Amino acid sequence: MSREIVACIGAGRMGRGIAQSVAYGGHEIRLLDARARDGEAFGKLAGEVEAEIRQGLAALADLGAFDGAAIPAILGRVTVWPLDRAAEAVEGAAIVFEGVPEVREAKAAAFALFDAHADADAILASTTSTMLSTDLAQLTRRPGSFLNAHWLNPAFLMPLVELSPCEETDEDVLARLRAFLERLGKVPVVCKASPGYIVPRIQALAMNEAARLVEEGVASAEDVDKAVTYGFGLRFAVLGLLEFIDWGGGDILYYASNYLAQAFDDDRFAPPGIVRENMEAGRIGLKSGAGFFDYAGVDVDAYRRRRMAAFVSALGANGLLRPPAANET
DSSP states (O other): OOOOEEEEEOOSHHHHHHHHHHHHTTOEEEEEOSSOOOHHHHHHHHHHHHHHHHHHHHHHHHTTSSOGGGHHHHHTTEEEEOGGGHHHHHTTOSEEEEOOOSOHHHHHHHHHHHHHHSOTTOEEEEOOSSSOHHHHGGGOSOGGGEEEEEEOSSTTTOOEEEEEEOTTOOHHHHHHHHHHHHHTTOEEEEOOSOTTTTHHHHHHHHHHHHHHHHHTTSSOHHHHHHHIIIIIIHHHTTSOHHHHHHHHOHHHHHHHHHHHHHHHTOGGGSOOHHHHHHHHHTOOBGGGTBSSSBOTTOOHHHHHHHHHHHHHHHHHHTTOOOOOOOOOO
16 A cells, blocks of 8 residues: 555644544654644644544554554654644645634635645645535635545544535546545545535434424433434444335335324425435335335345344344343243
């Protein structure tokens, strides 16, 4: 595997999580402090960065994820740089992540550092969770080298990274960043510049609905979370939401959604147009051969068996897999 030099402008929580992931993957990562500090304050920051990453690595090693003897080598690939050495920190980096606070002025300052000091073929990737790539692209003189890369917290544990290019993003830039993330063991997905990306948009609806259940007295907070952990969460750790629609049948979702919309007199439960259109076209999933996915040529029995194996594995990992009860004598 080729070794890359990576930089991150911003040494906060996101930057540290990215640094741990990149260094763990064998690459050099330079964390650039985005704030001007005196020597004492910068030394304190650098110490905090080192301590936090060391603690995260030690926790993973204690849990058996890897041999803790590798920790010094991993930490040796992480360096923290003061703002007045921005040119040195960014120069030579193949990828520059921006991880500063969600303030446009802070983003603009970070992008200016990239424009001034980054190599001509370097990639600029903002980790923003709230700003669209189409908007932020206006802050750099090199929009073809820019896209958003939204890591989920904690960045060193969560595999998903949502990539959101702007209209000017070069296809090779997207492909290079995607390939790099995959080499780190991450799972990149691509989405258009749209508020909430994929996960936050779905997540906001689910969390608000869970809060409403408690607010309305339907169930206690403990039981709502138990239902999510051992029902919703366990199921969708194996099957994607759209895959599950196909698995059970889009017709079931269609009728259930209409029932809830009428029962609550609230269109937030109504099925979207694509579900209705699939129903009308007979694309209701596995039993019809097509839905959100095409099952032509798929060995459905083998597919179901693979998914069942994944469920059994998830049950075992959560201590929920039990042998059958013995016959009483």
